[in-house]
Amino acid sequence: MIRFYGVSKVYQNGVTALNNINLHIRKGEFLFLVGPSGAGKSTLTKLIFREELPTRGQVIFSGKNVARMRHGEIPYLRRKIGMVFQDFRLLPQKKVWENVAFALEVTGVSRREIKRRVPEALKMVGLEDKAGMLPTQLSGGEQQRVGIARAMINNPSLLVADEPTGNLDPETSWELMNLFQEINQRGTTIIMATHAWDIVDKLKKRVVALNCGQIVRDEEGGGYRDEA
Amino acid sequence: MRLSTIGYYFREAFSSLVRNSWLSLASVGTVTVSLLILGFSLLLVLNADRMAATLESSVEISAFLHSGVKQAQITSLEQEIKALPGVTEVRYVSKEQALTEMRQSFGQRKDILDGLDKDNPLPDAFRIKTQQAGQVPGVAAKIQTFSGVDEVRYGRGVVEKLLAVTHWIRVAGMAIMIALAAAAVFLISTTIRMSVFARRREISIMKFLGATNWFVRFPFLLEGMVLGLAGSLLAGLAVYFGYFSLARHVNETLPFIPLVTGMQYLLIMLGGLIALGLLIGALGSAISIRRFLNV
Missing domain, CATH: 3.30.70.3040 (Alpha-Beta Plaits)
Structure with missing residues (x-):
């Protein structure tokens, strides 16, 4: 589904964020990106949805070279990728259902279609009875559920989550992880950058560890830290 | 383009106008004044030309x-x-x-x-x-x-004098109009910059949700054009009613002055004012969209 070929990223200020990354993520996988802050986890996710361009190398998503994509194609790439962020990125003045509907609105989906699909998405994340509330009236975990509903409403084949539980307490984090696993079981590929070592250790998914912009470990069913 | 999308554009544009109401008002005012001056100097020139032609043919x-x-x-x-x-x-x-x-x-x-x-x-x-x-x-x-x-x-020299006067009206009217139009473009671009700034978070969210560049830009372009249109409509109304009450007055008290009152000229001119207002608005927002809306 996604392949990185010899990808390096050097930012304008001279910082090398990624150095010669080769990585193949298969369809349906659940992959944890781990590593210390500044190891290049965020940069790696940003390359997938063309928030950043690689300095060298290729990023192939669904057979398309993301780095060589024309400007006009980028929005259509992003509609195939759901994104979840540590800070939720909800619009505070819009109600819960409006926040979810926004993802359809900006892609020109009809009102009727929006009215049909938004409740479904809210039901999936268990917030159907909070549709009319504002994000500020929700707990952190609930806000992130809104973020997940918004990310999933276009039925993306890939979900990219950058530290989705970073601002949440352990119990809430586990509830969200169950939701992510459900989504993965329905066939959506998930790439998750995280510092939550207990979650990584327990779920035994594929773990890619980055350090100083390089892959130092790529282990199926691995833990947060190298066993050795 | 879907109807719901068009509705979205208008909602966004108008909510921004309300949010920046003072700056919006200033932009509209500047457009109005500049087009008002343009409108009246055009009418002055039109009438002076007509008068010169009448005089010339009757020399x-x-x-x-x-x-x-x-x-x-x-x-x-x-x-x-x-x-x-x-x-x-x-x-x-x-x-x-x-x-x-x-x-x-x-x-x-x-x-x-x-x-x-x-x-x-x-x-x-x-x-x-x-x-x-x-x-x-x-x-x-x-x-x-x-x-x-x-x-x-x-009528020695009368025609020449009148033509010289119309020339200066034309030059001065144009110069003032251009200066004010430039000010209007600048004010509108500032208004748009403010609304881009006020909505930068929303814009970044729209972008990762896969909104096309034009979908992000269009409400701002629309906002600028609404400002320009409002200004030009005000100017058009003022010119229309101002001129007609003047013409009626002149007709009653100075019947030998042949004022142009043909609707065909006036309608073309009002249409031109509105088109110019839209253009000023579009230009102002285009400048800010290019410079501040990084999409």
Whole structure:
């Protein structure tokens, strides 16, 4: 589904964020990106949805070279990728259902279609009875559920989550992880950058560890830290 | 484009207008003033041109005769004048005819002339037209020497002066209009920059949700165009009603001044003002979209 070929990223200020990354993520996988802050986890996710361009190398998503994509194609790439962020990125003045509907609105989906699909998405994340509330009236975990509903409403084949539980307490984090696993079981590929070592250790998914912009470990069913 | 999307554009544009209401008001005001000046200077030029044309076509020589000139002498004078080089038309106007013509040009106020019928002070005259306006002075000088001719007159320099005035109205009106239009473009671009800034979070979310660049840009473009349109509509209304009440006034008190009141000119001009307002708005927002909306 996604392949990185010899990808390096050097930012304008001279910082090398990624150095010669080769990585193949298969369809349906659940992959944890781990590593210390500044190891290049965020940069790696940003390359997938063309928030950043690689300095060298290729990023192939669904057979398309993301780095060589024309400007006009980028929005259509992003509609195939759901994104979840540590800070939720909800619009505070819009109600819960409006926040979810926004993802359809900006892609020109009809009102009727929006009215049909938004409740479904809210039901999936268990917030159907909070549709009319504002994000500020929700707990952190609930806000992130809104973020997940918004990310999933276009039925993306890939979900990219950058530290989705970073601002949440352990119990809430586990509830969200169950939701992510459900989504993965329905066939959506998930790439998750995280510092939550207990979650990584327990779920035994594929773990890619980055350090100083390089892959130092790529282990199926691995833990947060190298066993050795 | 879907109807719901168009609805979205308008909602977004108007919510921004309300959010930046003071700046929006200032932009609209500037557009209004600049287009108001353009509108009135255009009307001034249009009328001055019309007046110049009227005067130019009526640059004719009037040769007034001594009172008591006999009919035979009048006939021979007419022949003599016709024979002068450059003369194209000679028309004899008796004092009675002159009074009738004057009545017509005074229109509703012709009552001023009542009582002149018995003791008509106007002289008999010849009205002479030449091929070119430049021949007027020479012909006039010759006619002055003919016997029986009392006085020769023509509208010396009036046309030239009027054309010079219209030229300056045109230049000054244009200069002021351009300066104000530039200010309007600047103000609108500032308004748009503010609304881009106020919504930068929303814009970044829209982008990762896969909104196309035009979907992000369009509400801002629309906002600028609404500002320009509002300004130009205000200016158009002010020009329209201002000018028509002026024209009615002039018509009542100074009936001999031929103001342009043809709707075809005015409608073209109002249409032009509105188009220009939209253009100013679009230009202002385009500048800010290019510079501050990084999509």
